[in-house]
Amino acid sequence: MTADLDRARELLARAERVVVFTGAGVSAESGVPTFRGPGGLWKTFRPDQLATPEAFARDPRLVWEWYGWRREVLAACRPNLAHVAIARWMLQRGGATLVTQNVDDLHERGAVEAALGLARQGCLRGAAAGVGCPGGGEADEAARRAAAFAAAESVAPIRLHGSIFHARCTRCGARREHRGRVDASNEADLPRCACGGLLRPDVVWFGEALPEGALRAAFGAAASAGACLVIGTAGAVHPAAGLVDETAGAGGRVVVVDPGETAYDGMADVRLWGAAGEVVPGILRDA
């Protein structure tokens, strides 16, 4: 493993631009179920009943009940070492783009943790550098927190499949953050938009197109990247899964981290068989 770790570090350090592409596996150690692995959501639940526009039209109460449950599971989860290591590395090196298929908010929360840690060490780069000297008073701590939150925003992921903590109106299309508890006991109490339209989770369901802007930005970044670090995705769901081909097709290198088999194993320049929380910090330390 050590030789592979060194090789992965070398490939990433040599690439001017890097894309980090994540799937459900990066959040597995935080307690978030994956979809297709052991104990995966699609082993227990039927996607045609819960994750299609037709299912929502048929029974919005059932669909909201399920997303309400997933939100509660997520609320009890914390970012793991992989989420924090990715953000810390991106904040320190620059030139990296994070693309996720996940609808959880653990990358963003991991980025805040990473940025706060760097700010407290006085190591936050760029505009935030030196804000609030370590060990200073309350004002310094407030300045550090503000700088850390701004820095965390700068490494936020491109979301290909939306966000479970946002909702969209089925009538006017308005989108907004939506974190509250959902009372799905009857249809009349389901969340509604100011226009009166029924809100739906702002995630991409099977059979739906991906958000155009996110898709263009993600595939554009992948095509110009010298390396793609793939973490915790089986690579089974297109068009998102095609992102890695963009990098490989343009001569870029591919590093894959996953304890199980993936669709990318044949094209990987370095294949690291292990859990994200155990392997990723080692790859990204000083990379």
Ligand code: APR
């Ligand atoms: N660390 C890294 N990878 C892991 C870990 C771990 N601790 N645990 C499991 N994995 C790997 C599995 O081996 C598998 O390859 O994570 C991958 C998860 O694959 P899927 O469950 O298929 O999830 P993902 O690839 O993200 O699914 C893609 O499918 O259902 C849709 O929209 C949904 O975004 C999702 C898309």
